[in-house]
Amino acid sequence: MTLSKAHDVILLVDDDPVIRILMRKALTSSVELIIEASNGEEAIELFKRYSPDLILLDVSMDNMDGFECCSIIRALPEGDNVAIIMVTALDQPQDIQKAFNVGATDFMTKPVKWPLLSHRIQYVLKANKTIKELTKSKNKLAKAQSIAHLGSWEWDFKTESLDCSDEVYRIVGIAPHQAQMTLSYLIEVVHPDDRDFVRSTVLNALQTKQPYDIEYRVLNTSGEVITVHDVTDITFDFGEPKLNGTLHDITTRKKTEQEISYYAFYDTLTDLPNRRKFLMQLDSAIANAQRHANKLALLFIDLDSFKKINDTLGHKAGDELLCQAAQRIKDSIRDSDNLAVGELTKFNEQHIGRLGGDEFTLILSDLTDFDSVANIAQRIIDSLSKPYFIQGIKSFISASIGISFYPDDGITADILLQHADTAMYEVKNNGKNSYQLFSHEKHQSLMARLKTEAELREAIQCGDQLELYYQPQYNVITSQAVGYEALLRWNHPTKGILSPIDFMAVAENSGLIIEIGKWVLVEACTQAKMLQDKHIDFKRMAVNLSALQFNDENIYDYVKFAIDHTQVSPHLLELEITESAIIRNVDDAIALLVKLKDLGVKLAIDDFGTGYSSLNYLRNFPIDTLKIDKSFVDEIVTNPKDAAIARTIIQLAMNLELSTIAEGVEQTEQFEILKSLGCNDIQGYLYSKALPAKKLWEK
Missing domain, CATH: 3.30.450.20 (PAS domain)
Structure with a gap:
């Protein structure tokens, strides 16, 4: 074991005790710890124990000479760090060379010049310490280099x-x-x-x-x-x-940089380029097409009904389906299809991208005709429409594809992508599972719808552009106004008063109808409360509920809030609901209608006879009124079939103990026929157009 030491240790090795005494005496004044060995074997053991800083080693000894002893010590742990001075009476060059060959640091010849020994030893010790420090620094540097x-x-x-x-x-x-x-x-x-x-x-x-x-x-x-x-x-x-x-x-x-680059530019689920990477590739493809005066096509692929897979089977199943869909898109492209920049006759999947969710994109370049693009689009649709087996369950989806062309439909990546997206939504609106080329006319229509939506949002926020008009409903016997239908108007800052036909489709598609509907309920109930307090003949305030409103999970709360907030009598509020909205989910519709009836409100079927007219749901639904659609009233005088339909609706209502209201009555002859058939109430231009709230108090 090597002992710790705070001072220099010198080992004297000589089989002559007199020499060792003389050496100790010469060194005592400059060295604090001196140990002695009388032979090579003993020197090796003392070295292992003390790990001396310097050894004075006699060459000529019995059994093991100094050369062998030096060689053995150098091979031991820490053997490289000790200074060894060979002491020899031999002065032949070959002997000196042998001393250095076995690892001697220096040599001294006998007889030793004792007065100089101490100085010689101190010099060697100092030199050895320097070597040790250099070695230590070198080892540290080597270790640091290895780590780094x-x-x-x-x-x-x-x-x-x-x-x-x-x-x-x-x-x-x-x-x-x-x-x-x-x-x-x-x-x-x-x-x-x-x-x-x-x-x-x-x-x-x-x-x-x-x-x-x-x-x-x-x-x-x-x-x-x-x-x-x-x-x-x-x-x-x-x-x-x-x-x-x-x-x-x-x-x-x-590798880390490559991984970072991968996560920045690739979709980790499908290994396809993500939106950022794909747009870079599209820019490159456009530049190439521009240089060679070629055309390219951009396909925007959206999976139909993918949300249903996620909702029913879970997101893991959805991810599996996306991976399969991505592979099918790749497999739908044949080697002969022209796809990639610089590789126009060979498929390059780098030009298929996943923009996010269930949206994929594909670049087709070096085009000569539209038919090749159409064939590829149809192959993709056919492939994606085949059954999927996800978690052992057979599932189906389809795809809607929009196509735009460079340079016909745009000269930048953003415009081409926007126009392909527009074309894809046209497919969605027309039944899905097909492809559609971008149309500038349809694009203008879409831009107009987007502008209308933005302006409608602003109208909702500012709160002073929307207002209700009220069309009176008259009793056919007394000709007295017994109720009103609340009709929405938009006082547009530049277009003037707009009726629902100008913006209701936008409100429905954007979901803004929910916020608008909440406001309409409160506003109509507020007016109904005022009419209730002033007119004893007032019987109803009719408010239309769109299909989206009726199927909103919070519609009951919205109606109850309007009643509670305005303190109107619930029976004065009549909710008009279309047949199509009710028939979507009969069981849920019945439950909701019963809850609404429990509030005390009245319920009317709007536009009765134009949708899914069914005696079965009339028998089961808690309905109070049937509204005869204007389409049956328009030609009731001249068209016997319309008159027969009106007669049937009115007779059906009587048999079911329901009241009837005919809308769109504009002629006296129409009024007389409806009166003769037993219709209860009417509304239309024959008596009055829809009126702003302030006009109600002038009547």
């Missing part, structure tokens, strides 16, 4: 040999100093694709004596590809230039 994967090398421009650290050897895949590192060998292990670049860089440094800073790949002896960063500098030793370099293994960093 950073090697160092030096080239004197004169020879092929390079002076390299151990880490350089590791990078190229050979054991340190297994072979002489030369410039030729180092260039030889450079990756073939980078070799000419590295060779020319080094030759330029040789000619110009200028440093360089480059990155390249090394193919080491194990076949591993390592990326290195090679940075150099020029130094001068005694006026002679040298090229000093550091070789940094940046393979891990490069």
